[in-house]
Amino acid sequence: MTPTKSPVNTEDRTSSPVEDDAGASHARAKEGMAGLAKGLAIIEAFGANTTRMTVSDAAHLADLSRPAARRCLLTLVELGYLAHDGKFFTPLPRMLRLGGAYLSTSSLPQIAQPLLASARDTLQESISLAVLDEGYAVFIARAEAVRIVSTGVKLGGRLPAYCSATGRVLLGGLPEQQVRAHLESVPMKRFTDRTVANLDGVLKAIRRAAEDGYAISDEELEIGMSAMAVPVRNSAGEIVAALSVSVFSGRVSIETLRENFLPTLRETAGRVQRSL
The missing domain is CATH 1.10.10.10 (Winged helix-like DNA-binding domain superfamily/Winged helix DNA-binding domain)
Structure with a gap:
């Protein structure tokens, strides 16, 4: 995946502070x-x-x-x-040093990692933690299930927020005006015939995720792959991350995700929250 925008390119420069009539510095x-x-x-x-x-x-x-x-x-x-x-x-x-600087200094991945491993052992599926970065869900911690073919993205991977379960949970923590402005600024494309890639449909999915307390992406990014995500909140009740599980849809149904996986994800998210 590529970022939605690159850093602003500016010439090397130094500007002098601007002062008003009273001599106070404004810049x-x-x-x-x-x-x-x-x-x-x-x-x-x-x-x-x-x-x-x-x-x-x-x-x-x-x-x-x-x-x-x-x-x-x-x-x-x-x-x-x-x-x-x-x-x-x-x-x-x-190149790993660049991402490692964040992972080694941020407390969130360190706190979450053993809790993700516990949830992985319970569900026997890969569990991930992601944060929002410029319209992408970026994965900062992951406990991988041992399988011949792995599911989901790797540590440091990025998924477009509008069509991923993690992204919709993360966007659900923002004011709707901000969410709408973001969605109107990014090109939405269909990865599969199930991808929701229109403004009204994505807004509806984000609102539903906020109301339900979880989101599901059913083969929207790749045929045969489904994911479920729940929010992780800080002490102020703000969504700071999304906890998710990725599965092969032929092995785990959407009903199983809701009935058997959701309680473990919510319990794990609660344990991460209490540790922050």
């Missing part, structure tokens, strides 16, 4: 590093569906000129974040 000095912003835009463009890039790919996905994209890619190669075979650029293990 702080602002500094920006255009090169850093461009490099991060390219890094964020890598994902499950974009595992390698040419210079043209990077320029298109990060909304950069070809020369700027090439300079950024070669710099990332020099720093050990990317490999280059003469045509394609691919991520190297050092």
